[in-house]
Amino acid sequence: MLSPDSASNKIIVFRIDEKLFGGELSKICEVLEKEMPLAWVPRAPAFVKGAVAHHGQAILLIDLNAFLHLPAQETETVILLDSPDRDIGLCVGKILGIVDMTGGDIKETDKNGDEDRGMYVDRFVQWKDRVVGLLNIERLVSDIDGYF
Amino acid sequence: MTKAVNEKAPSLKTLPGTGEEGKGRADPLRALRQFRLRVELGYKFILSFLVVVIGVLVIAWILSRINIPPEWEEIATVLSAIAMGLAIGRTFSRILSRDFHELSRSAEVIAEGDLAHPLSLEERIFPDETADLAESINAMRHSLRVLVSRIRETSHNVFESSRSLFTSAQGLNASNGEIASTMEQIAKGASLQAERVEETFSLIKRMAISTEQAEKSAAEAHTSAAAANGAALKGEEIARTTMGKMHIVFEKVEGAHTKVLKFSERVAQVKKIIEIMAVIAEKTDLLALNATIEAARAGEYGRGFSVVAEEVRKLADTSARSAEQIREIIETIELESKEVSGTISESTQELRKGREETNAIIHSLGSILASVGETTQRVERITALSGEHAMHVEETVKSIEEIARVTQDNAAATKQVSAAVQKQAASVSEMSSAVQVMTKMSEDLRDVVARFRLE
Numbered sequence: 124m125l126s127p128d129s130a131s132n133k134i135i136v137f138r139i140d141e142k143l144f145g146g147e148l149s150k151i152c153e154v155l156e157k158e159m160p161l162a163w164v165p166r167a168p169a170f171v172k173g174a175v176a177h178h179g180q181a182i183l184l185i186d187l188n189a190f191l192h193l194p195a196q197e198t199e200t201v202i203l204l205d206s207p208d209r210d211i212g213l214c215v216g217k218i219l220g221i222v223d224m225t226g227g228d229i230k231e232t233d234k235n236g237d238e239d240r241g242m243y244v245d246r247f248v249q250w251k252d253r254v255v256g257l258l259n260i261e262r263l264v265s266d267i268d269g270y271f
Numbered sequence: 272m273t274k275a276v277n278e279k280a281p282s283l284k285t286l287p288g289t290g291e292e293g294k295g296r297a298d299p300l301r302a303l304r305q306f307r308l309r310v311e312l313g314y315k316f317i318l319s320f321l322v323v324v325i326g327v328l329v330i331a332w333i334l335s336r337i338n339i340p341p342e343w344e345e346i347a348t349v350l351s352a353i354a355m356g357l358a359i360g361r362t363f364s365r366i367l368s369r370d371f372h373e374l375s376r377s378a379e380v381i382a383e384g385d386l387a388h389p390l391s392l393e394e395r396i397f398p399d400e401t402a403d404l405a406e407s408i409n410a411m412r413h414s415l416r417v418l419v420s421r422i423r424e425t426s427h428n429v430f431e432s433s434r435s436l437f438t439s440a441q442g443l444n445a446s447n448g449e450i451a452s453t454m455e456q457i458a459k460g461a462s463l464q465a466e467r468v469e470e471t472f473s474l475i476k477r478m479a480i481s482t483e484q485a486e487k488s489a490a491e492a493h494t495s496a497a498a499a500n501g502a503a504l505k506g507e508e509i510a511r512t513t514m515g516k517m518h519i520v521f522e523k524v525e526g527a528h529t530k531v532l533k534f535s536e537r538v539a540q541v542k543k544i545i546e547i548m549a550v551i552a553e554k555t556d557l558l559a560l561n562a563t564i565e566a567a568r569a570g571e572y573g574r575g576f577s578v579v580a581e582e583v584r585k586l587a588d589t590s591a592r593s594a595e596q597i598r599e600i601i602e603t604i605e606l607e608s609k610e611v612s613g614t615i616s617e618s619t620q621e622l623r624k625g626r627e628e629t630n631a632i633i634h635s636l637g638s639i640l641a642s643v644g645e646t647t648q649r650v651e652r653i654t655a656l657s658g659e660h661a662m663h664v665e666e667t668v669k670s671i672e673e674i675a676r677v678t679q680d681n682a683a684a685t686k687q688v689s690a691a692v693q694k695q696a697a698s699v700s701e702m703s704s705a706v707q708v709m710t711k712m713s714e715d716l717r718d719v720v721a722r723f724r725l726e
Contacts, residue, residue, distance in 0.1 A: 133567050135560075148567045154560045200557075221563050221581075 132224050136255055137200065138216035140193045143255040145222070145248070150260040152205040154218060157198050168270050172214055177203070182210040185267060191243065206264045209271075222250055242266075310397040312367075319359045327352040369393075370401040377408055384722040386416045419723040426720060429713040433706050440703040447696040454689045461682040468675045475671050479664045486657040493650045500643040507636040514629045521622045528615040535608045542601045545594050552591035559584030 134145040135154075161173035161184065170189035174181050182203060188195050198214040222228055230249040243263050244256040310318070330351040334344045370392055377390035389412065392405045562580035566573030 135564075148564060151564055153564065154557055156554075156557060218560060220584075221560070221567070 133221055134224060134255075134257065135202065135221050136219045136250060137202065138219060139187055139191070140196050140216075142193070143219065143250070143253055144215075144244075145250075145255045145257045146202065146260050147257075148221060150205055151202055153203040155201040155203055155212065157201060157214075159201070172198075175201075175212070177210075180210050182212045184212045184214055187213045187215055190263075190267070204260060204264060208268060211264060211267060224248075306396065308397050309402075310399060312399045312401075315363070315397070315399060319363055323352065323356050323359055326355045330355075367401070370405075374401065374404055374408065377405070377412075381408070381412055381415065385724045386412050386419060387724050387726050415723070416725055419720050420725055422716065422720045426713045426716040430710060430717065433710040433713055437703065437706045437710060440699055440706055443699045444696065444703065447692060447699055450692050451689070451696065454685060454692050458682065458685045458689055461678065461685045465675070465678045465682050468671065468678045472668075472671045472675055475664065475668055479661070479668055482657060482661045482664050486654065486661055489650055489654040489657050493647065493654055496643055496647045496650050500640065500647065503636050503639045503643055507633060507640065510629055510633045510636060514626065514633065517622060517626055517629060521619070521626065524615060524618050524622060528612065528619060531608055531612050531615055535605065535612060538601055538604050538608060542598065542605065545597045545601060549591060549594040549598065552587045552594055555587035556584055556591060559587055 133148040135148055135151055136143055136145045138144075155175075155177065159175040159177075161175060162181075164171050164174050164183065170186045172184040172186045174183055176182070182201075184201060186195075186198075187193075196216060199217050200215055201212040202215055202218075204211045204213065228250055232247045232249050232254060243259050243266075245259050247254050247256055249255070327348060331344070331348045334347055339347070373390065373392055380388060390405050390408050392402060395402070559580050563577055563584065566577030566580055569576070
């Protein structure tokens with residue numbers, strides 16, 4: 124459904140605990156407002172905030188801070204992922220923008236050793252003098268699925 | 272040359288203890304008995320010689336008649352003459368010697384001090400100088416009796432008087448002592464009084480100075496009170512003007528406060544609108560974001576829409592930033608207007624307080640005016656009184672000066688009296704010793720006259 128040279132070249136940049144992260148735009152379905160009534164999900168892991176109803180679908184809200192073992196913060200935006208098995212929403216901070224990876228705004232960094240990236244960051248890029256960690260959304264979703 | 276003795280007789284008869292009066296009255300031959308013819312002794316001698324001569328002649332005549340021889344006749348005559356002469360001479364001399372003996376005995380008795388017994392010679396028809404002598408002796412005795420009795424009486428009186436005088440002198444001495452001590456006390460009192468008068472004088476002088484100062488102060492106070500009155504009047508006027516101005520300012524400030532409050536309301540409204548704008552910008556941003564995502568997902572077809580969405584997102588971003596800036600500005604304005612409102616509220620409160628204080632000042636000034644009026648009246652009275660007081664004090668000073676003078680005179684007089692009393696005491700002691708001497712003398716005199724017996 125998606126053209127690989129259009130959406131896959133763009134990332135959405137957001138903030139988690141003063142750190143910037145980026146996700147491929149092709150893996151993202153929609154950005155939601157934070158103000159939504161939450162439903163409690165029984166026997167769910169600690170990083171599951173709850174569930175919300177959106178366009179007749181139940182969406183599981185994942186606290187990305189808790190999942191990535193980062194300090195807790197207030198959720199400002201929910202990024203709805205485009206996954207085939209279940210609808211997952213990532214609770215993140217402010218959305219800073221959508222950046223075209225092919226444009227001149229992104230520079231590659233030399234800070235890409237295995238020890239720095241962890242499990243979910245593919246690589247680091249520089250955007251507006253700041254380092255953005257590009258998340259591997261697929262691995263993230265499959266790991267979350269693994270808990271259920 | 273001859274004189275009736277009865278003229279002198281009464282002086283003898285009056286003597287006490289003679290008893291001659293009683294005899295004289297009973298005698299019927301009183302007139303004959305009382306007949307006296309004074310013959311002096313010389314004449315008596317002559318008469319007795321004549322009697323002898325006449326007797327011789329008579330004898331010679333008788334013998335011539337009788338016949339006796341002439342030789343016998345002569346012898347007889349001579350013998351008779353001798354006999355007669357002897358007889359007469361003997362009689363005469365006996366009488367005379369008896370009288371003289373009596374006289375000398377009487378003189379001796381008087382010399383011994385016996386004045387009780389009067390001398391009484393035999394009564395004779397022809398008294399002579401012996402009778403005179405007896406009379407004189409009797410007169411002398413009488414005089415001596417009178418003198419002695421008077422001396423006795425007088426010495427007794429002198430003795431009594433000197434005794435009472437001595438007692439009086441002693442009493443006087445005691446009194447003098449008392450007077451002296453009293454005078455001493457008086458002198459002490461006088462000197463103390465003089466000191467007190469001196470102290471009083473200095474006090475009164477100080478008082479006079481104080482009174483003068485008080486008078487000056489009262490005059491100054493009067494001037495000050497008048498000045499205060501003027502100042503208070505001016506102050507009241509100024510306070511009333513201030514009050515009016517404050518009222519205007521208060522109204523203006525209240526108006527400003529109302530405007531500021533309205534301004535604050537408007538600012539709050541603007542803030543609400545800005546908040547709505549911020550929310551709209553946020554939502555627009557989200558919408559633009561989703562549109563961008565959708566456009567990306569649309570691939571090539573969504574490229575144009577993606578550009579539009581990006582622009583919308585930028586606009587929304589700008590709007591959000593502007594709204595944020597406006598919000599910040601509005602918040603600043605709100606803060607400042609709150610401060611202004613607070614300041615105005617404070618000013619209003621201060622003004623209200625000021626108005627109340629000004630009212631209080633006006634009220635106080637009214638009270639001050641009343642007080643100043645009263646004070647002025649009082650000060651006037653004080654001035655008048657202190658003038659009077661000064662006059663009285665001056666008079667008092669004069670009186671005290673006079674008193675001081677009198678006191679000094681008194682002290683001096685007391686000293687003089689003391690000296691006089693001392694002199695008097697000396698005189699009294701002299702008198703006392705003189706009285707003692709006199710008593711002694713009167714006693715001696717009494718002893719001397721006690722020798723004389725009057726009874």
